[in-house]
Amino acid sequence: MEGQVATFLASALLVLGLGTLLSRRNLIWKLLGLNVASGGAALFLVALGHRPQARPPILGWGPGPAADPLPQALVLTAIVIHFATLALSLVYVIFLTEHRHTQDVPKLEREEGG
Amino acid sequence: MRRGAWLATLTLGGLIGWATTGLFPRPPLPPWEAVTSQWGARNAVAAVVLGARLYDTLLEVLVFSMALVGVRWALRPLPQTEGRPPVAESPLLERAADVLLPAIGVFGVYLAASGHLGPGGGFPAGAILGSGLLLLALARGIRALARELPQPLLSRLEYGGLAALIVLGGGSLTLGWRGAWLLVLANLLILAKVSTGAWVVLEHFAAHRGEV
Numbered sequence: 417m418e419g420q421v422a423t424f425l426a427s428a429l430l431v432l433g434l435g436t437l438l439s440r441r442n443l444i445w446k447l448l449g450l451n452v453a454s455g456g457a458a459l460f461l462v463a464l465g466h467r468p469q470a471r472p473p474i475l476g477w478g479p480g481p482a483a484d485p486l487p488q489a490l491v492l493t494a495i496v497i498h499f500a501t502l503a504l505s506l507v508y509v510i511f512l513t514e515h516r517h518t519q520d521v522p523k524l525e526r527e528e529g530g
Numbered sequence: 531m532r533r534g535a536w537l538a539t540l541t542l543g544g545l546i547g548w549a550t551t552g553l554f555p556r557p558p559l560p561p562w563e564a565v566t567s568q569w570g571a572r573n574a575v576a577a578v579v580l581g582a583r584l585y586d587t588l589l590e591v592l593v594f595s596m597a598l599v600g601v602r603w604a605l606r607p608l609p610q611t612e613g614r615p616p617v618a619e620s621p622l623l624e625r626a627a628d629v630l631l632p633a634i635g636v637f638g639v640y641l642a643a644s645g646h647l648g649p650g651g652g653f654p655a656g657a658i659l660g661s662g663l664l665l666l667a668l669a670r671g672i673r674a675l676a677r678e679l680p681q682p683l684l685s686r687l688e689y690g691g692l693a694a695l696i697v698l699g700g701g702s703l704t705l706g707w708r709g710a711w712l713l714v715l716a717n718l719l720i721l722a723k724v725s726t727g728a729w730v731v732l733e734h735f736a737a738h739r740g741e742v
Contacts, residue, residue, distance in 0.1 A: 420551075423547070423550050424547060427543045427544075427546045427547045427550075428543065430539075430542075430543055430546065431539050431540055431542070431543035434539040434542065434543075435535060435536045435539040435540075438535035438536075438538070438539060439532040439535045439536060460546075460550075467559075472649065473562055473566075473573075473574035473575060474572055474573050474574065474648060474649070475563060475566055475567065475571075475572040475573075475574070476572060481559070482559065482562065482574070484559055484560075484562075485562050485574035485575045485577075485578050486560070486578060488575045488578075489575050489578040489579045489583060489586075490586075492575065492579055492651070492653055493579070493586055493587060493590040493653075495653070496590060496594055496653055496724065497590060497593055497594070499728075500593065500594045500597035500598065500727070501597060503597060503598075503601055503731045503735075504597045504600045504601055504604075506735070507600065507601050507604045507605055507734075508604065510605065510608065510735075510738060510739075511604060511605075511608065514608055514609075
């Protein structure tokens with residue numbers, strides 16, 4: 417049950433992030449949407465490792481089934497990668513803003529064509 | 531156009547939700563207790579991240595370092611902005627930073643050093659130390675803090691930590707090093723790497739923020 421709530425929340429975050437990524441025109445909004453979507457993906461992976469009445473996968477933390485540690489380890493590395501790639505892409509947004517004085521994607525593409 | 535995009539993502543989310551309804555109950559767990567005690571750890575996530583799937587973590591730290599090199603390198607041709615960032619100064623913030631910072635530092639190092647025994651590890655500890663540095667930067671001004679911090683030591687910590695991590699990983703993968711000392715050392719090195727990386731990103735973003 418808890419796993420299903422988390423899965424539902426994860427798909428809601430994914431929809432919110434991807435919708436922002438597709439519908440906004442500003443580059444920074446797009447990157448924020450992408451980051452929210454990646455948070456949803458991380459939550460989805462952690463929710464997949466959940467078992468009914470599961471405890472954290474730490475030895476000596478009581479009886480009962482444990483959550484799967486593998487998705488948690490994967491997500492731990494993925495979060496740091498999200499942070500690093502978000503920082504790098506924001507750097508290129510700074511670069512674009514400094515040179516083209518806009519963050520509007522259709523405007524940037526129009527200037528590219530003309 | 532915008533409505534179509536939202537419709538498409540809503541359909542995608544609905545498909546994902548519908549597809550995951552059949553995922554419960556889940557397949558049985560792998561023998562994680564055996565793997566965890568083989569590495570001398572109690573936290574299975576630490577044993578997986580720093581033991582059984584060390585290749586993943588090493589490559590991830592490499593990607594992290596490459597992104598930081600990219601941040602430094604791409605921002606170099608841009609002009610630097612002088613003066614304090616537009617943050618309201620308040621004595622409350624400065625006192626709070628003075629009081630909280632030792633606790634944040636101790637807690638971060640504790641989380642990294644005990645990450646193989648309980649919840650914690652190098653990555654969250656590095657994020658905690660990085661946010662402690664952010665608090666200090668908000669209280670004192672980023673340029674002043676950058677002058678106070680020893681820059682050569684920081685870059686030595688960053689690259690030396692990366693090199694030591696690669697040595698540790700190579701030893702574990704080829705020579706079969708095992709044990710809790712490996713996990714503790716790797717967690718502390720990751721702490722150094724992630725916290726200095728967070729500081730590098732913070733400082734470069736503040737130095738090149740431009741005029742609003």
